[in-house]
Amino acid sequence: GAVVSQHPSWVICKSGTSVKIECRSLDFQATTMFWYRQFPKQSLMLMATSNEGSKATYEQGVEKDKFLINHASLTLSTLTVTSAHPEDSSFYICSARGQDNGYTFGSGTRLTVV
Amino acid sequence: ELKVEQNPLFLSMQEGKNYTIYCNYSTTSDRLYWYRQDPGKSLESLFVLLSNGAVKQEGRLMASLDTKARLSTLHITAAVHDLSATYFCAVTSWDMRFGAGTRLTVKP
Numbered sequence: 001g002a003v004v005s006q007h008p009s010w011v012i013c014k015s016g017t018s019v020k021i022e023c024r025s026l027d028f029q030a031t032t033m034f035w036y037r038q039f040p041k042q043s044l045m046l047m048a049t050s051n052e053g054s055k056a057t058y059e060q061g062v063e064k065d066k067f068l069i070n071h072a073s074l075t076l077s078t079l080t081v082t083s084a085h086p087e088d089s090s091f092y093i094c095s096a097r098g099q100d101n102g103y104t105f106g107s108g109t110r111l112t113v114v
Numbered sequence: 115e116l117k118v119e120q121n122p123l124f125l126s127m128q129e130g131k132n133y134t135i136y137c138n139y140s141t142t143s144d145r146l147y148w149y150r151q152d153p154g155k156s157l158e159s160l161f162v163l164l165s166n167g168a169v170k171q172e173g174r175l176m177a178s179l180d181t182k183a184r185l186s187t188l189h190i191t192a193a194v195h196d197l198s199a200t201y202f203c204a205v206t207s208w209d210m211r212f213g214a215g216t217r218l219t220v221k222p
Contacts, residue, residue, distance in 0.1 A: 006156075034209060034210060041217075042214075042215075043202065043212045043213065043214045043215050044157075044202070044212045045212075046209060046210070046211065049208075049209050093156055093157070095210065101144070101145075101206075103147070103206070103210055105156050105157045105159075106156060107155075107156045108155070108156040110154070
């Protein structure tokens with residue numbers, strides 16, 4: 001079946017630094033990539049949607065200059081959290097939509113900012 | 115904007131009994147999904163429902179879809195401890211939106 005590899009699975013960084021999270025579709029082409037954030041005991045909240053080669057579309061309230069999304073190829077999308085602060089600590093999950101309109105989720109990245 | 119309402123948010127179940135989780139959504143959608151999430155993990159796909167009247171079953175879980183009522187249910191038959199997890203419904207149109215989740219615990 002379709003697989004999305006997400007790395008790293010967890011990361012601890014110092015406040016003010018940047019962190020990059022990578023999602024790669026291993027055996028299919030991801031026409032669209034979705035990035036979600038999940039705070040403890042809450043649901044998944046959509047942060048942004050990106051199509052290969054286009055600028056990402058951000059949800060209301062999500063700072064595009066803070067959460068940089070790059071979707072340079074049909075198999076790779078990255079989310080960079082810039083100048084991270086403790087309130088950015090969360091579980092980040094990507095989801096890739098293939099040409100069959102199926103959705104495949106990455107394994108998630110737990111970000112802790114200290 | 116597509117909105118998804120899920121209830122109950124918490125469900126404490128007794129082993130062997132039956133329960134239902136409800137998922138309502140606000141506008142016409144392509145597909146409805148049910149996922150399971152264990153603590154600290156990503157999502158595990160349970161069901162994809164594509165059309166009105168669709169019913170799918172896997173073990174003790176059965177999901178159904180009524181597109182006219184914009185309602186899906188996840189029915190749990192004879193609950194067992196290993197079903198303890200958080201269950202999400204999600205609906206797709208242009209993107210995928212999630213319900214709030216139902217935190218399910220099974221007690222002996």
